[in-house]
Amino acid sequence: MNAPSKPFRFVSSNRRVREDRRFVAGKGRYVADIVLPDMLHVALVASQYPAARIVSIDSSQALAADGVHAVLTGEDLAAATDPLMNGLDTPRVKRYPLAVDQARYSGEWVAAVVADSRALAEDAAELVRVDYDPVAHVVDVEEAMGSGSPLVHPAHGTNVLLDKTFNWGEVDRHFSEAAHQLDFRVTWGRNSTVPIETFGVVAQWDPWAEMLDVWASIQMPKYSDQIARALRIPLNKVRVHQDVDVGGSYGVKRGIKHTVLAAHLARTLGRPVRLIEDRLENMRAGDAHGPERIFDVSVAYETDGRIRSMKMRATDNVGAYAGRAPFQLGKPIGAIVGPYRIESVRYQARSVMTNKTVQEAVRGFGQSPTNYAIETAVDKVAAALGMDRLEVRRRNFIESDQFPYLIPSGTRYDSGDYHTVARKVVDAIDYKALIEERDRLRGEGLLAGIGIASCLEPSGGNSSFEPLLNEKNETTTWMDSCRINVDGLGYVTATIHTTSAGQGHETLTSTVLGEVLEIDPERIQIVRPDTLSSLPSNSPVGSRMAIMLGGAAFKAAEKLKQQLVAIGAHRLGCEADDARYEAGAVIAPDGKRIEWAELVNIAHRRYHDLPPGMTPGLEATHIMQVPTGGKLPEDGRVQMYPCHSFEFHMLLVAIDPVLGKPEIRRYVIGHDCGTVINPHIVKGMTLGGIAHGLGAALLEEFAYDAEGQLLAQSFMDYLLPSSHEVPHVEIVHHCTPSPFTVFGQKGSGESGYLGAPAAISGAINDAVRHLGIGFHSLPIRISAIGDTVAEASDTLKKD
Amino acid sequence: MKLDIGGNETFSISRQKLWEALNDPDVLTRCIPGCKAMTETAPDAYRVEMQLRVAAVGGSFEGAIALKDKEPPSVCTISVSGQGTLGNGKGDARFEIVELEDGGSRLDYSGVGEVGGLVAGVGQRILGSVSRNLIGRFFTGLRKELEAAPGGKA
Incomplete structure (x- = not known):
């Protein structure tokens, strides 16, 4: 980590998001304009x-x-x-x-x-x-794999696009050694981000x-x-x-x-x-539909709650064409054990075509469904052992002194302190009081449950899953770039080589440049050249821009600073190594200084005052390789993403047993994405992500009927969370810097969404467990809760 | 999506008169909601043009109607298929006219249909009630037609 020794001036500070001005005023420039x-x-x-x-x-x-x-x-x-x-x-x-x-x-x-x-x-x-x-058509993914199924693409000969099994570690040995094992199936419904x-x-x-x-x-x-x-x-x-x-956007x-x-x-x-x-x-x-996935999971675990090994089979219904969907089974390999010390994993990824709309990328690129499956496994282990779900998680957490931590599938997690984040949440929510409150609600005749989820947000978007799933693909870089130009009047302009969908990249870039160059970020102009004038970029996917664009801007600013110091030192008659840079000025050891205006003047007009061999003008460029990236997979293992943010969710849900409508009474998330560059952006991502996750857990689904007709194609049927459903969310911060990034930052573009569905599902299942029922497919609709609870209550009464 | 219809309707006219009315394209054109034209393409086969609206979705549809398995003057199967840019549908309905003691008649009908396209996707929640409404309008029209016709019992 290259973090400067002095405290941050602009990074992590409470500065407004510069793009918001035009958006709030309704003056954004969209394609329809x-x-x-x-x-x-x-x-x-x-x-x-x-x-x-x-x-x-x-x-x-x-x-x-x-x-x-x-x-x-x-x-x-x-x-x-x-x-x-x-x-x-x-x-x-x-x-x-x-x-x-x-x-x-x-x-x-x-x-x-x-x-x-x-x-x-x-x-x-x-x-x-x-x-x-x-x-003849087919919409059911398992039917589509059967030998008699209609073929979506007869020329392909099968509906299966991908069926690959990975064995990471001694799965069979761990399963035979472990004291217990359990199996289950959960299903993630087809939902999206719906901008x-x-x-x-x-x-x-x-x-x-x-x-x-x-x-x-x-x-x-x-x-x-x-x-x-x-x-x-x-x-x-x-x-x-x-x-x-x-x-x-968020992918779509x-x-x-x-x-x-x-x-x-x-x-x-x-x-x-x-x-x-x-x-x-x-x-x-459009490109609106996200993953639709069946998980068949087995875990082997010990009596003390330690999970030794996991077998996971993910079967994805990708719709009628290949699209981007198959790779959404690949990215989760980079965090396939979540925040836990699971020793070995067998993972089978199956991508199957049906006569449904094509699946495309959605926030998390397959990670949120996978997290839901992993967290369900942890809850089930706790239930089977009669242990507290929080305690089981604690017993499986990777310890803070184990980083960088190599997981069985080949990724090294950068850093984290899961126990501390969990403890902060437990303190903030007062877990003991929360249990009492849950039991009090139960005493009042309500169904009440607590949900817990801990998960990772792999960030820094690489594309290592491409060579991992397709050997003909040899992509090992997923670079991003920044160019800084200081004009003849001393103003700074920097470039972004992609569009933005609300992530605040102009704020990110100007904040990073301001920090390194020690100048007011508000005075830095950020522009977006067209693609023919652009340096390479891979666009804001995979929670990567704080790491990649932030990193490129940092490195370019460092190069620019070196030029300024060289010019200043030459003019001051000292060695560049002896001069220092401070807020735009270059200062010699004897205290003499040259200000920004003169440095710029020399660079742009006074070639005779430039150090020998230096080119005129003031410009610096950096094209950044993804940290820790660059290698092809070996033996089915690869470093997927460089950084791993952590989130810990805890919530209380209350359900009227007659209506079946869940109401979230309390929601606290602990979030650690390393050094935060702009707190407003991170907060917005996290709150929006939880609302998005609530939609996935309870409401949103592109539902089809057996005749292959999409039934949810307007907002009358595709239900989005509104202010009626989205609870007040309290965020508890923690910062474990990443050793692989310039300020210690990690990604946060998928935060909240990656754990909320698992946590909410856990809460609802906790609320109904005493009735002998459970919900194993998302979304868990009000109607399903109402009907299932009524049926179970009737059965209990009869017994 | 699948659609089930069924019910019965009582008329004051005789079974024979009702049978004739239901086999008369001109009567049907006037009674089928949204029907613009009905052209005979072969014996007991017709081409229909319709203008319909379901929820937010409205548009024109072209379809074919065929009468099969006729047992005059009481039993008949109607096959309907149609499509427009906004949806498509097909279905079979069987009806039977029963003579009543008072000289009137009762029409029993039941059928299944399948609807696709935008009409199914956007209108699915209300398709059941819309189909009942359309059938109701058909019978209202038919009743009016028969009452107005000379010889019909008022």
Whole structure:
């Protein structure tokens, strides 16, 4: 860790988030604000069947309608573009923006209508006549693995995209040695993040410059690479404008199929084309759906509560195409034992296609479902032994003096102090009093339960899961960059090479630069060059930007500082090593100093005063490799992410046994993400993450019926948590710096969400355990609680 | 999603008159809610154009109706299939007309349908009541039609 010896001036201080000003004032610049002359609009024709051959598409009526310029079918598009990129080695699972020959899920885009306005395009879309021949479909993941199942992609020969088993350590020996074992199944429902802004893109092709300009509500690594590949044009002909605010994402703003479609239309029609999803398009065929996963878990444990070994089989229903989903089974390998000293693990990852909407990345990239499975195992061990759930966790925690701690799957956890964070929460909530309160509520006739979850947030987003799951993939870097320029008048401008979806990267970068350069962060301008002017970035995924963009900004600022010191020392006639830098000035050992203005003046105008060999101007760049990254997997083991934030949840829930509606009475989270760069951003992430986790635990699900129809495609049926459900949350902080980052910071973009579903599920199960029932699939709906409790109460009465 | 319908309706007209009315495309065009046109494509087969609204979803639908397994003047199976940009549906319903002692008649009907597309996704919560409402409107229309027709008992 390179943390300066002096206390932080700006880092960790109570400074407002600079982006908030424009957002609060309603002056963000979103993709819908990009209005180009002669712009055309797209509406989509969606498949009504989960699986149907497309016999014919009759566009004649639509083309004859007012203001309509084109109707594009999948067949036309596939002839002109390459399939969308897919990180797995499954070449026969081809995906294009529009269905080709066959629709594979209800809602899949079959044709695109382009008109002078979105309204005209929508009207004309109703006139497109598609003749379908429905074929057999499958929506259940286990049925899809069966030998008689309809195939989503017959050419692939199976619905299984990935089935890989890892053995880390002596699982069989530990299972035979341990005094006890237990097995269970839990299911994570298909949910998402549902940002207010749906995905949107504007594409423009300039045939004279041979340039594709793209404005998009995007959060995706390698976005322009994928556009260029699909459109078969050089990457330096794709210019993505990154100065577009993204109205929320957490993984779901992928938008590659939208972009390839709009860009192709812009090229062929010679007009700018805009495609902005409406809510229905977003919910049923955008990139909105997250993991849907069955976990079959066995754990071997001792009588004292120590968990020796775990077998976990995760079966993921990824929907109709490969998408990004299979890798969401890979990332959790980097924290597969959670915060516990589990000695060995067998992990089977199965990724299976069905006739549902394609699964894409969602906050945590598969980690929150995995944490839910691990935490359920811990609760079950406690129940089986009749031990307190807190005590079982304590007996399994990795101790603070064991870091860096190597887990069986090859990742070394950087740092942590789990006992202290747990103790802080136990003190803050007064665990003993909480148990008394729970029992008092029970005495009043309510169902009441306490939930506990402790889990990790792997952060610093690397992509080691790609080579781990696909041997042909040799990616070992996932860099990010920052460039600082000090202009001729002495003002500082720094660059971010990605869009942001509310993570506060401008605040992050200016705070880090201000800290290192010892200047007011408010005076530092942050800009976002377009992709052709950008340094490499892998976008804000995997809780990485505090570590990666913060790290790159830190290193670039250090380089700039070295230049300033060299210039100053040369002018002062001393050695650079003897001079020191302070708040923009360079000071010689004798106390003589050169101020910022003169240093800048020398660099920009007085070449004769520059040290020999130094280039004029003041600019510094750093392209940062992920700390601890860079190696290919060996023997099924790899260092996944560099940093591991820790969170410890404790809550009390009360349920009216007749209504079945859970009410959270108290919620405390202990959070340790190392050095906090901006407390407001971390707090916002954590509170939002808990609300998001509450949705996953109790409300949100993209539910399908047996006929393959998506039933929850509007907010009437896809229930989001509101102020009625989200409790007041108390946050208890702790700071265990990471040894691998510049200030000791770790990630926090997924905080709260990673443990809340497990904790809330635990609380509800604690509330109903005495009835002999339990809930093993999320979301745990009010109706399920009400019905199951009523049934169990009736049975108890009869007995 | 699957949809079950069923019920019965009593009329003051004779079984024969009710049977004739239910086999008359002009009568049906006037009585089926949202029906714009009904064209005979073959004996006992029709093409229909409809304009319907379910919850927030409205649109035009094209469908086919076929009458099968007829046992005049009492039993018939109706097969319906239709699709529009906003949804699709298909179903079979069987009806039987029973003569009543007072000279009137009673129509018993039951059937299953399957609905897909946006109508199913967005309208699922109310699809059951919407279908009951549509059937109710059909019978209201039919009753009005038969009462207005010469020879119908008032």
